[in-house]
């Protein structure tokens with residue numbers, strides 16, 4: 001049996017669309033629901049089901065479902081309508097072998113290298129097991145450093161002499177994580193930027209299918225160490241929906257507390273790094289030293305600073321005593337004073353201001369089309385915050401503002417993050433006061449089996465909307481499919497666009513703007529062997545369009 | 553390249569090169585935290601360098617993925633002797649939670665020999681500091697002979 005409908009209590013609707021009319025259906029839906037949350041693919045019963053999810057920025061989700069046969073699946077690309085779709089389509093193409101007609105980068109496998117054995121089955125198909133994949137990949141594994149570049153296939157609209165393709169990364173002092181960008185430069189100016197991701201791909205979605213619901217929780221937490229709690233929370237929310245479990249009120253408050261502490265630590269980490277890339281090292285040191293206060297609190301509450309493993313299906317794993325809550329209150333007051341002092345000092349420092357104003361500028365329209373989320377989108381004036389539009393945890397009881405700024409550049413995004421940190425402090429103050437009593441720890445950890453069905457959940461991590469989709473098969477201990485859509489993926493589409501027109505020296509700042517987290521993004525991406533040798537000499541004739549940008 | 557079993561620092565100011573071989577960022581931010589004021593490994597003369605050619609110690613975080621294995625080998629080879637490799641975090645030690653994934657080779661020892669392992673997910677900056685301090689004082693060897701070491705691994 002094919003599609004199972006999503007729980008109707010969400011107020012969400014799923015519409016079944018024949019594959020030929022996907023473009024028209026998306027055109028229609030995009031007039032009211034312009035935010036593409038993601039494209040989820042599931043391989044079930046010799047079909048590949050695609051679920052396109054849209055939001056109207058008010059939390060009224062709508063889904064389109066298309067069912068394709070798993071033999072040579074093919075469908076029209078929608079990236080001409082919504083720019084951000086191209087990266088989701090590439091993900092589906094690599095993981096499931098779906099062909100998207102009219103895709104702007106038809107032959108460039110951004111995620112899967114050209115050297116991936118041609119006839120090899122895509123990794124997320126149910127018909128291919130982990131062992132088979134291992135064997136296959138081991139047989140082609142070499143200890144060769146990957147060629148550090150992206151083949152820019154086809155050619156460009158720029159004359160060959162004037163354009164230099166500069167490889168940026170994968171191991172570059174300005175990148176904290178290994179990623180690669182091919183920058184097309186005209187003199188100092190960037191005319192084209194193309195990201196190549198997949199260096200830290202660990203195959204988490206496939207791994208999760210081989211673990212029980214509870215084990216997968218620890219796995220998805222390690223998608224990303226910085227928003228680890230949000231990953232585990234979103235997964236738990238989806239699992240609870242699927243399994244029909246509700247946590248107690250105290251558990252909801254404690255989850256919210258840890259999530260907000262995580263936001264503060266992530267934002268101060270980011271603001272510090274901004275200083276670092278802008279050449280303002282003391283700012284970096286100040287913020288990271290203030291942040292240690294928060295890390296101490298997290299360690300006190302959860303027992304670990306980074307991967308906290310605090311949440312579990314049905315509640316949290318340990319209660320927090322009143323004395324500890326008092327400490328939270330006291331420390332957060334201290335942090336507030338410290339953060340206020342630092343943020344006032346740095347945000348009023350003119351050189352920083354000038355270094356970040358009008359750098360990486362983008363418009364709200366571009367941000368929407370790219371599907372950008374989180375502070376990046378709010379920095380362009382769109383108040384899109386899942387905590388407000390689709391409240392979860394204890395957020396319905398708490399008052400806080402959704403921060404927006406007008407500018408759409410590095411400066412306004414930084415301002416959003418600074419102000420959000422204060423809002424998080426405000427939320428934590430309320431939590432400590434309002435937290436209800438009760439037992440937040442479930443009697444037993446969930447070890448049971450799944451129901452038939454599917455569920456999704458969204459939260460608002462520090463970097464923006466995170467989306468999890470879960471599919472369960474009745475009687476199975478393992479999830480049938482776990483799909484993760486992380487915030488960096490659409491934000492990266494935007495950053496690649498925003499780089500255009502700026503100079504090489506601005507690259508670290510602009511890439512930092514979106515607070516990229518490649519470990520998040522890469523879990524879904526297969527990378528086996530090196531890319532083609534780089535330094536493609538740009539051919540003289542002009543065939544394909546080099547541009548990543550699709551006509552909107 | 554000669555392989556020796558004794559892990560000794562020659563210089564008193566060990567420079568570090570940080571290599572993320574596929575980690576979740578958790579270990580990475582703890583390494584950075586160890587560099588910043590509260591822990592401050594710069595007290596041991598350690599600084600983060602931008603080039604492996606300047607570094608004495610290679611810090612590896614995360615499981616080695618198929619894609620990064622080659623770069624890891626290349627970067628290690630580029631470092632001048634004597635050199636030390638430290639795997640920070642369970643992933644870099646053994647592949648950790650991601651072991652068995654189709655794109656994960658395993659720990660750093662799949663690619664380089666004689667790696668010092670600091671397990672933890674992620675290890676606390678205090679542990680990172682302690683390990684570097686032991687290295688700095690050349691105490692690592694003694695520890696091992698006590699039989700109680702968590703740090704060395706050959």
Ligand code: SF4
Pocket residue numbers: 222225306307574575576577578579580613614615640641642643644648649672673674
């Ligand atoms: S050891 Fe833990 S924190 Fe470190 S990279 Fe692995 S999962 Fe992340």
